[in-house]
Amino acid sequence: MGVPPTRPADRAPARPPGVPPTRPADRALARPRRRLLAALAALAALLAVGAGVLVDLATPAPRPADAPADAFSAERAYQNVKVIAARPHVAGSAANDQVREHVVGVLRGLGLETEVQDTVAPEAGQLSGAAGGATLARVRNVVARLPGTDPTGRVFLVAHYDSVQSGPGGNDDAAGTSTILEVARALAAGPRPRNDVVLVLTDAEEACLCGAAGFAADHPLAADGGVVLNLEARGSTGPVIMFETSRNNAKLVEAFGRAAPHPVGTSFAVEIYRALPNDTDFTAFLDHRFVGLNSAYIDGGAVYHTPLDVPAAMNRGSLQMHGDNALGLAREFGRTDLRDLRSGHDDTYFPVPGRLVHYPGWLTLPLALAALVAVGALSWLLRRRGRATAGRLAAGVGLTLVPIVAAPLGAGLLWTAITTIRPGYAELLDPYRPVWYRLAVVALAAAILFAWYALTRRRFGPAALAFGGLFWLALFGVLLAVLVPGGAYLTTLPALAGALAGLAALATRRDGPWPVVAVTLAGAVAVVILLPTVVLLFPALGMGMGGVAALFAVLLGLAALPVVDLLHPQAGGQRGLVALRARRLGPLPAGAAALAAVVLAGVGLAVDRFDAAHPVPTHLMYALDAGTGKAQWLSHEEDPQPWTDGYVDGTVSVADDFPGLGDAELRAGPAQAASLPAPKLDTLSDTRSGDQRVLRVRVLPQRPVRLLSLHVDTSTAEVRSATVAGRDVPVKAREGRWGFGVVFHAPPPEGVEVTLTLVPKAGQVNLRAMDASDGLGGLPGFRARPADVGVVGSHSSEMLAVARTYPL
Ligand SMILES: [Zn+2]
Numbered sequence: 001m002g003v004p005p006t007r008p009a010d011r012a013p014a015r016p017p018g019v020p021p022t023r024p025a026d027r028a029l030a031r032p033r034r035r036l037l038a039a040l041a042a043l044a045a046l047l048a049v050g051a052g053v054l055v056d057l058a059t060p061a062p063r064p065a066d067a068p069a070d071a072f073s074a075e076r077a078y079q080n081v082k083v084i085a086a087r088p089h090v091a092g093s094a095a096n097d098q099v100r101e102h103v104v105g106v107l108r109g110l111g112l113e114t115e116v117q118d119t120v121a122p123e124a125g126q127l128s129g130a131a132g133g134a135t136l137a138r139v140r141n142v143v144a145r146l147p148g149t150d151p152t153g154r155v156f157l158v159a160h161y162d163s164v165q166s167g168p169g170g171n172d173d174a175a176g177t178s179t180i181l182e183v184a185r186a187l188a189a190g191p192r193p194r195n196d197v198v199l200v201l202t203d204a205e206e207a208c209l210c211g212a213a214g215f216a217a218d219h220p221l222a223a224d225g226g227v228v229l230n231l232e233a234r235g236s237t238g239p240v241i242m243f244e245t246s247r248n249n250a251k252l253v254e255a256f257g258r259a260a261p262h263p264v265g266t267s268f269a270v271e272i273y274r275a276l277p278n279d280t281d282f283t284a285f286l287d288h289r290f291v292g293l294n295s296a297y298i299d300g301g302a303v304y305h306t307p308l309d310v311p312a313a314m315n316r317g318s319l320q321m322h323g324d325n326a327l328g329l330a331r332e333f334g335r336t337d338l339r340d341l342r343s344g345h346d347d348t349y350f351p352v353p354g355r356l357v358h359y360p361g362w363l364t365l366p367l368a369l370a371a372l373v374a375v376g377a378l379s380w381l382l383r384r385r386g387r388a389t390a391g392r393l394a395a396g397v398g399l400t401l402v403p404i405v406a407a408p409l410g411a412g413l414l415w416t417a418i419t420t421i422r423p424g425y426a427e428l429l430d431p432y433r434p435v436w437y438r439l440a441v442v443a444l445a446a447a448i449l450f451a452w453y454a455l456t457r458r459r460f461g462p463a464a465l466a467f468g469g470l471f472w473l474a475l476f477g478v479l480l481a482v483l484v485p486g487g488a489y490l491t492t493l494p495a496l497a498g499a500l501a502g503l504a505a506l507a508t509r510r511d512g513p514w515p516v517v518a519v520t521l522a523g524a525v526a527v528v529i530l531l532p533t534v535v536l537l538f539p540a541l542g543m544g545m546g547g548v549a550a551l552f553a554v555l556l557g558l559a560a561l562p563v564v565d566l567l568h569p570q571a572g573g574q575r576g577l578v579a580l581r582a583r584r585l586g587p588l589p590a591g592a593a594a595l596a597a598v599v600l601a602g603v604g605l606a607v608d609r610f611d612a613a614h615p616v617p618t619h620l621m622y623a624l625d626a627g628t629g630k631a632q633w634l635s636h637e638e639d640p641q642p643w644t645d646g647y648v649d650g651t652v653s654v655a656d657d658f659p660g661l662g663d664a665e666l667r668a669g670p671a672q673a674a675s676l677p678a679p680k681l682d683t684l685s686d687t688r689s690g691d692q693r694v695l696r697v698r699v700l701p702q703r704p705v706r707l708l709s710l711h712v713d714t715s716t717a718e719v720r721s722a723t724v725a726g727r728d729v730p731v732k733a734r735e736g737r738w739g740f741g742v743v744f745h746a747p748p749p750e751g752v753e754v755t756l757t758l759v760p761k762a763g764q765v766n767l768r769a770m771d772a773s774d775g776l777g778g779l780p781g782f783r784a785r786p787a788d789v790g791v792v793g794s795h796s797s798e799m800l801a802v803a804r805t806y807p808l
Pocket of ligand 1 (some may be wrong): 172206294
């Protein structure tokens with residue numbers, strides 16, 4: 001640890017043998033200089049390691065269109081991105097038909113067996129959009145096969161070709177689809193793989209993951225399962241992160257580390273992802289017999305699902321990284337024996353420059369306990385060597401909680417202040433240019449850590465404070481090992497390295513170079529482990545949760561505290577002028593970091609202004625009750641932007657009038673009724689036997705729509721069973737009047753047939769039919785947005801819903 005003495009008795013350091021005595025004044029001047037040099041060398045080493053970490057996370061250069069035929073070229077893939085993401089192509093739309101035809105044409109052009117799976121499929125996963133009731137879609141998946149020479153199983157490359165209704169999906173997921181087309185080209189150009197490679201371009205991912213669910217459940221090629229590589233994008237730039245795996249992933253992770261040229265992935269991401277309300281097609285595959293890996297790039301989240309998710313917004317380096325990894329993994333899984341990919345355990349894994357480190361998950365708890373024991377041994381040796389008393393070590397543990405708590409709180413307060421100044425950030429996943437704010441949060445965390453250190457160091461001593469940091473890192477490691485095992489390495493390994501370095505430093509001569517070397521090595525371990533986490537947590541969670549990144553930044557600072565301490569005068573080592581000067585300089589790092597935080601936040605506010613290219617996002621939809629002629633504007637903005645404020649005022653629950661929109665509280669305001677037809681409800685048959693009534697109806701939209709819904713007033717009848725487009729749907733009770741409902745995405749023009757088996761409670765049963773299209777232009781009272789006002793990336797932006805109740 002290289003920590004200096006704190007006991008008065010130690011204040012006159014022993015003269016090493018062979019060194020001539022120096023006069024106190026000389027020593028006082030010479031030792032700080034040597035200490036400063038050591039500090040600068042150690043910091044330079046850590047900065048170099050940090051730079052290596054950042055370079056490793058950078059995206060590769062996109063390869064040109066004339067790259068070798070067996071290589072992945074981002075420029076070639078990008079030509080398909082431009083075609084696929086020419087305009088929004090939501091499932092069921094004519095634009096999506098054209099995208100599908102293009103994808104089929106490219107695959108057939110490669111000579112691959114290609115077909116379209118046209119089916120009705122239920123939702124997968126737990127989507128918030130499913131609040132309206134049981135959800136299904138008509139889907140058309142594109143499925144192509146490259147038959148293997150001696151297959152042991154199948155490799156599935158999966159991406160969705162549909163986009164949201166509110167944007168063209170240049171990244172989400174034209175990136176994944178185009179990556180697969182380019183990987184297929186490269187595979188077809190090379191020797192035939194041993195295993196079957198199946199390319200699955202799914203439909204209706206955005207609506208309900210229904211395409212993937214339909215493929216995984218029903219397609220003959222899916223019957224035996226296999227290994228799935230799902231490719232996604234939730235932003236426009238940044239490294240591709242392998243963020244999700246099937247369970248018992250050790251063999252998959254090993255293959256990933258071996259075969260992906262840019263293996264960025266961490267077992268901590270799996271844990272974070274499970275806590276977020278996101279789902280991808282991968283969920284649908286995991287529900288069936290599949291194993292696999294899920295990868296996405298996630299930075300640049302401001303464009304996610306918005307009209308700005310255009311091809312030009314894409315960092316083609318991210319596309320190259322997607323392709324390099326997907327091609328490497330497709331070849332790897334194309335050649336290995338797929339019969340034995342499940343292992344008995346999960347791996348812990350994380351990136352270090354140039355490679356992926358992984359070890360069995362069952363090592364997590366023993367390692368965490370080892371770190372705790374090492375930290376305990378350090379406390380014993382610190383006391384024995386007289387570097388700290390038990391009381392000071394206890395105080396160090398207590399005091400270290402201050403920055404651990406204050407940094408996330410401070411980051412939260414900083415973001416609250418920034419969003420108060422710029423309320424439009426409330427609807428953005430991340431600002432358009434978040435780098436200034438991210439740096440401001442890191443600077444704030446540093447300011448808090450430095451201020452805390454300046455205030456406590458002289459009184460309690462660096463040894464006790466460094467011990468406090470290691471104690472919490474080790475304790476968090478044990479807690480994580482029990483609760484979030486994939487994340488335990490984040491604190492266990494820095495704690496273990498720090499404690500071992502401290503023990504080594506205490507075992508060597510204090511005046512020699514080894515204590516500095518030891519604490520620098522431990523600091524480097526902390527940088528390698530924690531810096532990628534800080535860097536990747538910002539885009540993963542957005543600025544609203546920047547406090548989590550601040551927490552890990554402080555943990556990194558605590559792990560590197562003995563190196564930071566080298567910048568300070570040796571505790572108790574100087575007297576007189578030097579000590580006085582040092583004391584006066586003590587608050588300098590904290591002051592500089594605090595100033596940097598303020599300046600960086602100010603630069604962020606100055607640079608990241610809303611304009612035509614970076615519009616403030618707004619959410620608006622329109623809902624018409626064709627029965628009563630009552631129409632309203634609706635918005636999910638909690639604190640509406642000025643533009644939205646022109647349409648909405650009070651808050652309503654739409655559950656009673658538009659159950660197909662779910663049961664969220666929305667902002668609402670009166671609107672002029674447009675002359676739009678509600679979906680028709682045709683009774684195909686109506687039979688009664690005993691207390692049951694079987695009602696067969698067809699819901700028939702009277703205009704091009706993206707979805708329709710049908711709900712039953714359960715005060716008029718109990719629903720026993722229901723069939724939609726020939727599929728049985730689960731009868732789950734909903735809250736409120738419309739106690740049963742189904743939502744159907746991408747309905748065919750001939751409508752959707754629904755069969756309800758009911759137990760009537762009244763003479764008539766009330767059914768409410770709703771459908772929804774996209775685009776508010778042309779509605780009475782709608783004024784086009786000014787250039788600097790944009791559309792929120794959401795599944796209901798610009799939605800136009802029409803509903804009507806039918807008593808039958
Ligand atoms: Zn999406």
